Amino acid sequence: MxxxxxxxxxxxxxxxxxxxxxxxxxxxxxxxxxxxxxxxxxxxxxxxxxxxxxxxxxxxxxxxxxxxxxxxxxxxxxxxxxxxxxxxxxxxxxxxxxxxxxxxxxxxxxxxxxxxxxxxxxxxxxxxxxxxxxxxxxxxxxxxxxxxxxxxxxxxxxxxxxxxxxxxxxxxxxxxxxxxxxxxxxxxxxxxxxxxxxxxxxxxxLIRPPLRGSLNNQRKNYWDIVFKELGTVNCIFTGKSLTISEYALDHFVPHAFVSHDLIWNLIPIDIHFNSIKSDKLPIMENHFQSFFEMQKTAFEIMRNHAPKNKLLEEYLGIFPDLTSIHGFDYIRYKDSIQPLVTIAHNNGFGYLL
Structure with missing residues (x-):
């Protein structure tokens, strides 16, 4: 330039x-x-x-x-x-x-x-x-x-x-x-x-955005549908039972690091916990298993209820082949998330206590 x-x-x-x-x-x-x-x-x-x-x-x-x-x-x-x-x-x-x-x-x-x-x-x-x-x-x-x-x-x-x-x-x-x-x-x-x-x-x-992007689309057209199917979802961090009228949608790897709102990194959590979590990193040994299971369940529900939902395409960045549920692979998912958590920690992001 x-x-x-x-x-x-x-x-x-x-x-x-x-x-x-x-x-x-x-x-x-x-x-x-x-x-x-x-x-x-x-x-x-x-x-x-x-x-x-x-x-x-x-x-x-x-x-x-x-x-x-x-x-x-x-x-x-x-x-x-x-x-x-x-x-x-x-x-x-x-x-x-x-x-x-x-x-x-x-x-x-x-x-x-x-x-x-x-x-x-x-x-x-x-x-x-x-x-x-x-x-x-x-x-x-x-x-x-x-x-x-x-x-x-x-x-x-x-x-x-x-x-x-x-x-x-x-x-x-x-x-x-x-x-x-x-x-x-x-x-x-x-x-x-x-x-x-x-x-x-x-x-x-390099520049602070005037406003953070809204997660209304991901909430209304994805996770609310999951809640309607399941009734309740347990917070992966606190274990609290969440309902469609009372949950926060949060980034598993902090937004401050990934700088995007892709559906594969979003998870419903306890509203109170979300207010104190800030940009802390999840502990993979403690939280990834529950995160993966919740994501896989949500994906299965959405694929059955709304297979043409555009948000499902966001998973293709991790899973190139999602023609069957077997393509939603635990190891591949973890291998995509773990480096992000490690690099974020190396750059100064702290872990959840």
């Missing part, structure tokens, strides 16, 4: 800012700049930018548990600030930004200010050559001084507590904001996929 061309701007230098990227900070730094420029701001507070970097990574780190790399400053900062400020994982972005920008906690201020050591000037490094023999300190000072006159048509001027967008770049950033953000997310996806090779759907874990 290429950046929009400009006859009057050194766009290749902007693109090269993402060369040899070893951490996510450049992606989130530019994303934060674009968001504020879209709001009409051209003199940007560094603290506001650092807070926005955290805000844009918050859900990806805390909810989806995507791994950024051992040395990544943003992932470490997000995890630290979650504890320092006592914020909820699903806090609204506007509230999070307000807290981070105005916090009086020294630990929060230090965590945010840590990005000032390298992020603002290193992003501009494609515009400024490092002289042979120059130290990192002298190179940093050179970029700060040179950027303040927008030397080499650099994107912004660096000051101690803020940056100023180069007027030559203003229209480009505003006009191409959506394309630039797509470019950032595309490259960030590639960057994170390398570090999370077995994690599904990285691209959709």
């Amino acid at each position: 290429n950046l929009p061309y400009s006859q009057n701007l050194p766009v290749p230098k902007l693109a090269s800012a993402f060369g040899n990227t070893s951490a996510t900070y450049k992606f989130y730094w530019l994303l934060s700049i674009i968001e504020l420029v879209e709001h009409g701001q051209l003199t940007l507070s560094k603290r506001a930018l650092f807070a926005r970097m955290i805000g844009n990574a918050w859900y990806t780190v805390n909810y989806f548990h995507v791994f950024f790399g051992k040395q990544d400053l943003i992932q470490q900062a997000v995890q630290s600030l979650l504890k320092q400020e006592g914020m909820a994982i699903d806090v609204k972005k506007d509230l999070l930004l307000d807290v981070l920008e105005n916090s009086v906690l020294k630990t929060t201020q230090q965590t945010l200010n840590h990005f000032n050591k390298n992020v603002p000037h290193r992003f501009l490094s494609p515009w400024f050559t490092k002289e042979k023999g120059a130290t990192d300190i002298t190179y940093r000072k050179h970029i700060y001084i040179s950027s303040q006159t927008f030397e080499n048509d650099c994107m912004y001027a660096l000051h101690d507590n803020h940056i100023v967008i180069n007027p030559k770049w203003t229209d480009y950033l505003k006009t191409n904001a959506k394309i630039l953000k797509d470019f950032i997310y595309w490259n960030l996806t590639l960057f994170l996929q390398v570090r999370n090779p077995n994690v599904p759907d990285i691209a959709n874990k």
Whole structure:
């Protein structure tokens, strides 16, 4: 994916800012700049930018548990600030930004200010050559001084507590904001996929969805039919008898990891237990047998009552041949679920106690 061309701007230098990227900070730094420029701001507070970097990574780190790399400053900062400020994982972005920008906690201020050591000037490094023999300190000072006159048509001027967008770049950033953000997310996806090779759907874990998908279709057109046939179903976690009017539909492997609502991963459970289960992982030795039996029973009922139900097709991702019930194989099912649980645990998801 290429950046929009400009006859009057050194766009290749902007693109090269993402060369040899070893951490996510450049992606989130530019994303934060674009968001504020879209709001009409051209003199940007560094603290506001650092807070926005955290805000844009918050859900990806805390909810989806995507791994950024051992040395990544943003992932470490997000995890630290979650504890320092006592914020909820699903806090609204506007509230999070307000807290981070105005916090009086020294630990929060230090965590945010840590990005000032390298992020603002290193992003501009494609515009400024490092002289042979120059130290990192002298190179940093050179970029700060040179950027303040927008030397080499650099994107912004660096000051101690803020940056100023180069007027030559203003229209480009505003006009191409959506394309630039797509470019950032595309490259960030590639960057994170390398570090999370077995994690599904990285691209959709970079932005918090405005609303979680509804499970009304799966409930009304699948599990309610199962309940009408069986009368009651026992919760695989608590053993409580569930009825059609009182059950929660839950993801066996957490939605925060699989990022889908496919029927083969959904199971009716106790409403109260669902409210405290959160994104905890099932213990395969304790829960898979009951999960499998419930899924197989439901599949048999649905195949007899509504063989053309589109939801049945979702099982084909696990069972390529479902022409007979014998195709609903225990080992194949378990071999599909177990790696997901193991990888999710390796990425920070905890097990049910």
